[in-house]
Amino acid sequence: MHNIPHDPALHVCLPEGQPVLRTVPMPADTNYAGDIFGGWIMSQVDIAGSIPALRRARGRVATVAVNSFVFKQPVFVGDLVSFYADIVKIGRTSIAVEVTVYAQRGVREGGEEICIKVTEAVLTYVAIDNNRKPRVVPEE
Numbered sequence: 001m002h003n004i005p006h007d008p009a010l011h012v013c014l015p016e017g018q019p020v021l022r023t024v025p026m027p028a029d030t031n032y033a034g035d036i037f038g039g040w041i042m043s044q045v046d047i048a049g050s051i052p053a054l055r056r057a058r059g060r061v062a063t064v065a066v067n068s069f070v071f072k073q074p075v076f077v078g079d080l081v082s083f084y085a086d087i088v089k090i091g092r093t094s095i096a097v098e099v100t101v102y103a104q105r106g107v108r109e110g111g112e113e114i115c116i117k118v119t120e121a122v123l124t125y126v127a128i129d130n131n132r133k134p135r136v137v138p139e140e
Contacts (some may be wrong), residue, residue, distance in 0.1 A: 010135055012117050019082040021048040026110065027077050036075035040096055041101065041119055045069070048083035049097040056095055057127035057137050065124040067099040068095065075119045079103040081118070093134040096124045 008042045023044065031037040035131040046063055053061045076083060101119035104113050129135045 002088075006123070012102070012115055014082060014104075014115055015084050017072070017084070020051045020085045023081055025075060025077055025079060025081060027132040030077060034077075036079075038049065038071060039072070041075060042066075042069065042121075044083060044122065045099045045101065045119065045121050048085045048101075048123070048124060049099045052085050052087050053095040053097050053125040055124070056090065056140075059135075060128045060132075061095065061125040061128075062128050062132070063123060064094065064126045065122055068121040069119070069121040071119055073099075073103070075103050075114050075118050076105070079105055090137055092136055094124050094126050095137060096122060098122050 015124055021044065025036045026038060029036050029040040050061055050063070055088055065083050079104070081134055082104070084102070085097050085099045087095055088098045099119075099121045100117065101121075103118045104117050106114055127135050
């Protein structure tokens with residue numbers, strides 16, 4: 001079992017609502033030190049952020065920018081990882097999405113379960129047509 005920080009300030013509850021994505025990282029997702037590889041988390045964040053963007057765009061979107069990305073705590077094999085995504089800005093063809101990631105620990109051990117915010121990111125997607133050209137985001 002990994003050292004779980006005992007700082008109560010790190011322990012949080014999951015936000016209201018449902019995550020757009022929830023997964024459990026596996027041993028193949030680790031880096032040389034045994035922690036979950038940052039690139040794996042980035043990939044999952046991109047998938048999670050694209051879900052509200054494609055719904056709002058009513059069609060295809062492409063990632064055009066990672067505006068910010070902060071790794072706050074490591075993620076471990078067996079953590080139940082939840083990705084929450086909210087649209088923060090809509091432009092003419094673009095949609096900015098904030099993604100917040102939480103890890104629930106202790107689920108598989110059956111002991112005390114804690115929840116830690118592990119990552120925050122903001123990504124920008126652009127609505128695209130079938131020719132992969134930018135298109136206007138439709139009105140709501």
